[in-house]
Amino acid sequence: MSIVVVDSPKALLVIDSGATAAVGESAAKAIRSKFGTKPFWVLNSQPKPEHVLGNVGFRNVFKDTVVSGESFANRLVAGKRTADLMKARCPTCIENFSERMGGDSVKGTESLVPERVLKTQTGHLGVLQSDWVKWKYRLHKDLETEEALVLRNADLKLWWVGSALQNRDIPDLYDGNVIDRVNFLGRLKTQLKSDETVLTSFGALDAEWIDRNLHYFVQVHQTVLYGLEAGFSEVELIEQISADITRFKNPVLPETDPRANAQALETHQLNIQRIFHQTEPFAF
Incomplete structure (x- = not known):
């Protein structure tokens, strides 16, 4: 996962913190080394554990930049639903990570839920500090998870869209x-100006990737809907659409690694399954 740092004259804005305390601490030390003792904000862009469990790693590294009488968690920021879900889920997420990756991987990791909460669906980050007035935000429901944060700064010609846009053969x-x-990709395609850059969890991506992502999801959704209306079952549709995966993949970037092809097929099949269950109630 990428960790994005936005520098300003008075403070730093860090978008996401990584999956464990060790990841967060490594990032925090690197940020501190480069940018010095400026105050900071850590913005959790969504409630998935790989985006938020690194929060605790920033605590000791930046403790001397927290104002006297202010809690460290007050420097952590998230949408209300993200903060609520972190509170409910993060302890279990840490246990699951420990079982899957081993206790050493998550050593020191604990749930630190943001106390600074974005309560409205849209606004600007001036609620944090005047440095961030020009950063507009919007909280999207069910975009890639239960709540996903999108940022835009017209002056810097920058967007942050997290995992909603991907540079993958099969998103x-x-x-x-x-x-x-x-809907999101269509609006992004319409609103994005030719000189703007889109920052994602996969790095900076251009308008061509928006087209590829949009084309893929429209095609699969349409194919599933037509199959449902023709009376095909979930299993039949997964088999039929998976057998013709090349129709959905990007012909400009053929993938030759068998492991990557296997992963793309697995992602494609999961997408079909999810789209089937989301579309089934609306089929005639």
């Missing part, structure tokens, strides 16, 4: 809703 729907994803 992953994750836990999002396909209609919301299509």
Whole structure:
């Protein structure tokens, strides 16, 4: 996962913190080394554990930049739903990570839930400090998870869209809703100016990737809908659409690594399954 740092004259804005305390601490030390003793904000862009469990790693590294009488968690920022879900889930997430990756990987990791909460669906980050007035935000429901934060700064010609846009042969729907994803990508394509850059969890991506992502989800959704109306079952549709995966993949970037092809097929099949269940109630 990428960790994005936005520098300003008075403070730093860090978008996401990594999956464990060790990842967060390594990032925090590197940020501190480069940018010095400026005050900071850590912005958790969504409630998935790989985006938020590194919060605790920033605590000791930046403790002397916290104002006297202010809690460290007050420097952590998230949408209300993200903060609520972190509170409910993070302890279990840490246990699951420990079982999957081993206790040493998550050593020192604990749940630190943001106390600074963005309560409205849209606004600007001036609620944190005047440095961030020009950063507009919008909280999207069911875009890639239960709540996803999108940022835009017209002066810097920058967007932050997290995992909603991917540079993958087969983009992953994750836990999002396909209609919301299509609508978001369509709006992003319309609103993005030619000189603007889109920052994502996969690095900076251009308008061509928006087209590829949008085309993929529209095609799969349409194919599933037609199959449902023709009376095909979930298993039949997964088999049929998976057998013709090349129709959905990017012909400009053919993938030759068998492991990558296997992963793309697995992602494709999961997408079909998710889209089937989301579309089934609306089929005639």
